[in-house]
Amino acid sequence: MTTVMDAVQELPDKELLSRHAQGDEHAFGELVRRHRERMWAVAIRVLGDPEEASDALQDAFLSAFRGAHRFRGEAQVSTWLHRIVINACHDRMRRKMVRPAIPTDDVNLDVLSNERYKGTTPDPTSRTDAALDVHAALERLPTEQRLALVLVDMLGYRVDEAAAILEIAAGTVKSRCARGRARLLPYLAHLRNPEPPQDVTSPRGGGRKS
Amino acid sequence: MTSHVDTETLALLAEGLLEGDEEHSVQAHVGDCEQCTDQLSALTDVSRVLAEVPATPLPDAVTARIDDALRAELQSRQAPPPEEDAAPPEDDIAPVVPLRRRSGPARWLPYLAAAAAAVFVIGGGTAVLREVLAPSAEETAAPLTAPQPDGPPGPDAALSYYPVVVASGTDYTADGLAAQGRVLIERAGIQNAAGADGDAAAAAPLPSPSALPSDLSACVHHIDDDGQQRPKVIDLATYEGATAWVMVFGTPSDGTGTPVEYTVRVVTPECGSLGSSDDAVVAEAVVPGH
Numbered sequence: 473m474t475t476v477m478d479a480v481q482e483l484p485d486k487e488l489l490s491r492h493a494q495g496d497e498h499a500f501g502e503l504v505r506r507h508r509e510r511m512w513a514v515a516i517r518v519l520g521d522p523e524e525a526s527d528a529l530q531d532a533f534l535s536a537f538r539g540a541h542r543f544r545g546e547a548q549v550s551t552w553l554h555r556i557v558i559n560a561c562h563d564r565m566r567r568k569m570v571r572p573a574i575p576t577d578d579v580n581l582d583v584l585s586n587e588r589y590k591g592t593t594p595d596p597t598s599r600t601d602a603a604l605d606v607h608a609a610l611e612r613l614p615t616e617q618r619l620a621l622v623l624v625d626m627l628g629y630r631v632d633e634a635a636a637i638l639e640i641a642a643g644t645v646k647s648r649c650a651r652g653r654a655r656l657l658p659y660l661a662h663l664r665n666p667e668p669p670q671d672v673t674s675p676r677g678g679g680r681k682s
Numbered sequence: 683m684t685s686h687v688d689t690e691t692l693a694l695l696a697e698g699l700l701e702g703d704e705e706h707s708v709q710a711h712v713g714d715c716e717q718c719t720d721q722l723s724a725l726t727d728v729s730r731v732l733a734e735v736p737a738t739p740l741p742d743a744v745t746a747r748i749d750d751a752l753r754a755e756l757q758s759r760q761a762p763p764p765e766e767d768a769a770p771p772e773d774d775i776a777p778v779v780p781l782r783r784r785s786g787p788a789r790w791l792p793y794l795a796a797a798a799a800a801v802f803v804i805g806g807g808t809a810v811l812r813e814v815l816a817p818s819a820e821e822t823a824a825p826l827t828a829p830q831p832d833g834p835p836g837p838d839a840a841l842s843y844y845p846v847v848v849a850s851g852t853d854y855t856a857d858g859l860a861a862q863g864r865v866l867i868e869r870a871g872i873q874n875a876a877g878a879d880g881d882a883a884a885a886a887p888l889p890s891p892s893a894l895p896s897d898l899s900a901c902v903h904h905i906d907d908d909g910q911q912r913p914k915v916i917d918l919a920t921y922e923g924a925t926a927w928v929m930v931f932g933t934p935s936d937g938t939g940t941p942v943e944y945t946v947r948v949v950t951p952e953c954g955s956l957g958s959s960d961d962a963v964v965a966e967a968v969v970p971g972h
Binding site: 479480481491494496497498499500501504508509512513516517522525526529530533534537538602603606607621625626628643646647649650651653654655656657660661663664 | 725733736738751
């Protein structure tokens with residue numbers, strides 16, 4: 473049978489957003505259903521902590537809800553949502569910036585990294601452990617490198633997609649990723665080959681700068 | 683081979699970000715240097731390690747929390763003015779616009795849709811539209827359906843008008859209109875309105891529409907213009923194969939809260955933009971109330 477209304481589920485994102493802006497109360501819920509998993513994936517990887525990520529996600533959806541009229545039609549709704557989530561994460565990070573500034577001395581970092589590694593139960597194959605290590609390492613990066621790496625390396629976005637989300641040039645995304653990877657290398661070297669387990673004392677385990 | 687290339691330069695090389703001369707010399711060095719080649723592959727591994735971080739699934743609690751927050755946001759938009767009789771605020775988030783007030787469909791619509799959304803959340807088989815009016819004796823005596831949405835206490839206390847919006851899937855016909863209208867009234871559960879639970883009263887709850895047509899409120903408004911009539915049930919259906927909205931109106935109460943008879947009107951979706959509400963009604967039938 474034909475009904476008067478279109479099923480919300482079949483409407484494109486942009487239509488949903490504009491309906492929401494015009495007062496349709498179903499439209500935004502559908503957008504949330506469509507995008508929440510992905511937005512969570514972004515937030516949890518940027519922030520590392522589920523509680524922080526869920527706060528950020530809620531902030532983001534509320535701000536999208538309120539700011540739908542600010543959506544510029546030329547962008548993808550998904551890109552716009554990503555940007556809002558990233559901004560919400562950024563706000564959360566800034567609020568947590570009571571923690572000491574990121575050390576920049578590589579030697580120091582290597583020591584910290586090794587200490588940390590020795591301190592944990594040595595189960596390099598543990599995925600959770602790896603995730604924690606990765607997050608701890610990411611936290612050492614300047615925010616802009618971290619965001620670029622989360623999008624490109626962790627979530628597999630194309631450089632141009634990440635560039636659109638972050639509103640920067642594609643070349644900037646690439647260089648942020650490159651510098652971020654270089655910086656992460658000493659902290660993640662022990663995760664290079666999860667199986668077989670790596671020898672912690674191997675020279676490959678630490679910083680290998682010469 | 684005295685100076686190795688630093689990791690960052692290697693990473694930039696890998697991204698193709700080095701300029702001509704530098705790129706050539708770095709490339710040349712890497713080609714001859716096992717350690718730098720190794721470092722380059724370690725950089726690739728960084729990307730791989732990052733990509734392999736397991737996904738943390740979105741916890742249900744977070745989904746629920748976000749839904750709650752958005753629902754609260756909706757409700758704060760619709761927060762009623764403290765006085766029902768007070769003039770509504772002039773901004774476009776005016777939460778409550780009494781149906782009788784000629785304030786235009788654009789302001790009425792958000793409320794209509796919002797109310798339906800609130801009900802979908804409850805999960806009833808029937809969508810309930812609610813409209814806050816200054817209570818009148820008849821309506822407060824007979825709220826049309828339940829359950830009531832978890833709204834803010836203000837409007838709930840004053841709720842008096844609940845058109846039920848369904849999408850029954852029925853194709854109404856000229857010959858069968860009275861009988862089909864009768865079925866609709868029964869299934870919508872509006873008959874034993876006083877105190878009855880809408881869902882419980884209906885043998886088989888009617889499907890809710892997944893969305894409300896944007897011009898529905900204009901139409902209801904339009905039809906309402908010539909009197910005190912507001913539909914008690916709206917079925918988003920078809921009539922003789924064409925999209926139509928079937929509206930059930932109750933004629934004046936006999937004092938028990940149940941109308942003596944119902945009038946079933948079939949209107950076209952264009953009804954809100956037609957000159958006269960008479961033009962919008964394509965068919966009509968009367969169904970006894972008892």
